Amino acid sequence: xxxxxxxxxxxxxxxxxxxxxxxxxxxxxxxxxxxxxxxxxx
Amino acid sequence: xxxxxxxxxxxxxxxxxxxxxxxxxxxxxxxxxxxxxxxxxxxxxxxxxxxxxxxxxxxxxxxxxxxxxxxxxxxxxxxxxxxxxxxxxxxxxxxxxxxxxxxxxxxxxxxxxxxxxxxxxxxxxxxxxxxxxxxxxxxxxxxxxxxxxxxxxxxxxxxxxxxxxxxxxxxxxxxxxxxxxxxxxxxxxxxxxxxxxxxxxxxxxxxxxxxxxxxxxxxxxxxxxxxxxxxxxxxxxxxxxxxxxxxxxxxxxxxxxxxxxxxxxxxxxxxxxxxxxxxxxxxxxxxxxxxxxxxxxxxxxxxxxxxxxxxxxxxxxxxxxxxxxxxxxxxxxxxxxxxxxxxxxxxxxxxxxxxxxxxxxxxxxxxxxxxxxxxxxxxxxxxxxxxxxxxxxxxxxxxxxxxxxx
Numbered sequence: 001x002x003x004x005x006x007x008x009x010x011x012x013x014x015x016x017x018x019x020x021x022x023x024x025x026x027x028x029x030x031x032x033x034x035x036x037x038x039x040x041x042x
Numbered sequence: 043x044x045x046x047x048x049x050x051x052x053x054x055x056x057x058x059x060x061x062x063x064x065x066x067x068x069x070x071x072x073x074x075x076x077x078x079x080x081x082x083x084x085x086x087x088x089x090x091x092x093x094x095x096x097x098x099x100x101x102x103x104x105x106x107x108x109x110x111x112x113x114x115x116x117x118x119x120x121x122x123x124x125x126x127x128x129x130x131x132x133x134x135x136x137x138x139x140x141x142x143x144x145x146x147x148x149x150x151x152x153x154x155x156x157x158x159x160x161x162x163x164x165x166x167x168x169x170x171x172x173x174x175x176x177x178x179x180x181x182x183x184x185x186x187x188x189x190x191x192x193x194x195x196x197x198x199x200x201x202x203x204x205x206x207x208x209x210x211x212x213x214x215x216x217x218x219x220x221x222x223x224x225x226x227x228x229x230x231x232x233x234x235x236x237x238x239x240x241x242x243x244x245x246x247x248x249x250x251x252x253x254x255x256x257x258x259x260x261x262x263x264x265x266x267x268x269x270x271x272x273x274x275x276x277x278x279x280x281x282x283x284x285x286x287x288x289x290x291x292x293x294x295x296x297x298x299x300x301x302x303x304x305x306x307x308x309x310x311x312x313x314x315x316x317x318x319x320x321x322x323x324x325x326x327x328x329x330x331x332x333x334x335x336x337x338x339x340x341x342x343x344x345x346x347x348x349x350x351x352x353x354x355x356x357x358x359x360x361x362x363x364x365x366x367x368x369x370x371x372x373x374x375x376x377x378x379x380x381x382x383x384x385x386x387x388x389x390x391x392x393x394x395x396x397x398x399x400x401x402x403x404x405x406x407x408x409x410x411x412x413x414x415x416x417x418x419x420x421x422x423x424x425x426x427x428x429x430x431x432x433x434x435x436x437x438x439x440x441x442x443x444x445x446x447x448x
Contacts, residue, residue, distance in 0.1 A: 003098075003120030010094055017169055018423075 043127075044134035047262035051139045054258025058146035061251035062089040062153050068244025068306070069157050072352050074227065075236040076435025077161045078445035084156035088172050092149040095176055097121055100148055101141055103181035104189050111192035114185050133261045143258060148184070151207045152176050157352030158215035159222050159425075162432050165440050167423045171415060175214065179411045183210050183404060198400035199373060199383070199393065201270065202259040204314025204365040205400050210408040212359020215350055216342070217412040222425055224349035226432055233351075238299055245302035249278050252309045256316035269377050270316035274309065277328035281308020284332020300336070303357060307331040310361035315369040318383060323372035330368065331361045366401045370394030 066085030070078045092100065098120055106114030118124060121141065128137040152172045159168075186193040187200045200206060227233040235241060256274040260267035285304025289297035311331035312324055319327070339356035342348050350356070370393045373385035384390035416425060426432070431439035438444060 003122060006120060007098060010098060014169070014173070018166055 043129055043136060044262070047133070047264075048135045048139055050263040050267070051135050051143055051258055051261055054254035055139070055143040055146050057251045057254025058143065058150070058258065059089070059251075061248055061255065062086075062146070062150045064244045064247030064251055065150065065153055066244070067240050068248060068302070069160060069241075069352050071237045071240030071242075071244065072157075072235045073160050074232055074234075074435065075446060076437055078236065078240075078437060079441055079443055080165075080436035081156070081160050083441065084160070084168065085153040087169075088153040088156070089149045091169070091172055092152065092176050093145055095173065096141075096145040096148050100176060100181050101144065103177065104144070104148075104184035105140075106189075108185070108190045111190075111195065112185070113182050113191075114189050130261070135261055140261065143261075144184070147203055147207060147255075148176060148180060151180050151203075151211050154207070154211035154354060154358055155215045155218060157354040158218045158350045160351040161225050161227070161436065162222060162351075162426050164424050164427050165436075167419050167425045170419050170423065174415050174419070175412065178415065179210060179214065179408055180206070183407065186403070187400070193400050193403065196399065197393070197396050199318055199369050199397065200314045200366065200400070201317040201369075202256045202313045204310070204362045204369070205404045208310045208313060208358040208362030209366065209401060209404040212355045212357070212362055213405050213408040214412040215354030216348065216359060217409055218416065219348050219350040219355070221413065221416045224347075225351060226429065228349045229343075235299065238302075242298060242302050245305055249275075249305055249309065252278070252313075256313060260317060266317050266377070266379060269320070273316055273319060273321055273324035274312055276321050276324040277308040277312035277331070278305045279308070280325045280328025281305055281311065281332040281335075284308075284329045285336055286332075288333060288336050303335070303353070304332045307335040307357050307361045310358055311365035311368065314362070314365045315372060318369055318373040318378045318385075320372075320374055320377050323368075323374070327365065327368045327372065330364055334364050335360050363401055363405075366397050367394065370397035 062085050066082040070081045073081045101121065102116055102118035103114050106117050109115050124137050126136060126138055130137050130140040152175050183206045185191040187198060187206050188194065225233060252274055253271055257267040257271035260270055282301045282305035285307060286296050286301045289295065289300035308328035308331045311327050315327060335356050338360040339353045342350055342356055369385065371385045371387055373383055373393060374388050375381055375383045384393065386394045419425065427436065427439065
């Protein structure tokens with residue numbers, strides 16, 4: 001039973017990866033999350 | 043159960059685990075800065091993906107009860123019926139320690155291939171390819187050689203994966219490179235490594251992890267493990283020195299990348315031989331790898347014009363083939379402790395022939411199988427990203443992230 005559930009969970013993840021819609025256009029630099037640079041004082 | 047042997051194998055498994063992210067660093071330094079994360083992700087993602095695959099169906103296909111010498115049965119699907127007190131046949135370690143150790147081998151093999159299609163492969167196609175390849179190519183090959191399959195019965199020697207891991211991944215990489223075609227940047231400055239410090243870091247961690255890979259394959263803290271540990275280091279060193287020598291003679295510089303790639307080539311070549319040869323042979327095996335692999339690299343890229351982006355075939359394919367054949371030349375029963383396990387130079391020419399057969403079988407199976415898998419996947423998903431995304435870089439276009447904020 002647990003093995004079957006593990007198969008189902010893994011299969012669901014794979015299906016979600018394969019069928020998630022592609023972005024209609026390429027990501028732009030503005031969509032990239034940026035992190036403030038650490039200062040020397042840090 | 044022997045607790046010392048068990049601890050040794052578990053630590054070895056942890057060392058081998060480190061090799062897959064290390065491979066990501068090795069490859070990541072070799073690509074353009076806009077594709078670093080996607081290259082790291084190939085290795086990191088595969089480590090996670092194959093860890094689950096191995097538990098659910100990979101292990102039983104490779105090491106389940108033999109079915110006609112070709113594949114393991116489904117008796118251990120989901121590791122059903124394997125408990126912590128079960129002992130691996132012929133050894134003194136738990137079966138679960140062996141499962142964990144072999145899991146790391148299964149994970150790194152498709153990660154090795156990823157260097158061939160770096161900077162241009164569609165991630166969905168990559169997911170499917172890794173899943174199918176590890177099931178349809180890796181698991182049967184592991185069964186043939188280690189799981190009681192036909193090459194095992196035939197007498198093929200592969201101590202830690204020269205045939206199962208390196209020849210298969212190297213040949214698969216060549217097929218991937220041919221089928222996917224060249225990068226837009228092939229033979230331009232944009233194809234040059236963006237950060238060799240990452241690559242040298244990766245090579246160093248690979249060298250470290252390889253002690254687990256090879257010595258751990260003795261499946262116990264034995265004299266054979268000590269010998270495998272020593273020859274692993276010797277061959278890596280000889281490979282680094284030889285490739286650096288080639289680059290110095292041919293190009294006028296003692297190349298850092300040459301030394302890093304050379305140590306990996308030496309490690310690849312000693313892998314099938316590690317438990318069967320002595321230290322002097324290991325020097326010759328490492329030197330051979332450090333000479334043959336860069337020559338193969340130039341042949342593939344310059345003469346054939348194939349964009350095997352990070353030279354997987356030259357290093358792992360040619361290094362693996364050389365190692366498999368060298369095992370048939372240099373095997374010495376004194377180091378394996380098995381009477382009669384000798385190569386040509388120790389009076390047993392037949393072993394070289396057996397190694398040739400095993401090598402040919404692995405090349406044919408991995409080559410043809412990889413081609414079919416890629417063609418089938420291409421029916422459902424494009425293997426490559428669009429030209430627009432490739433120019434933008436896969437880090438931004440596929441992952442929405444950037445490696446550097448400089």
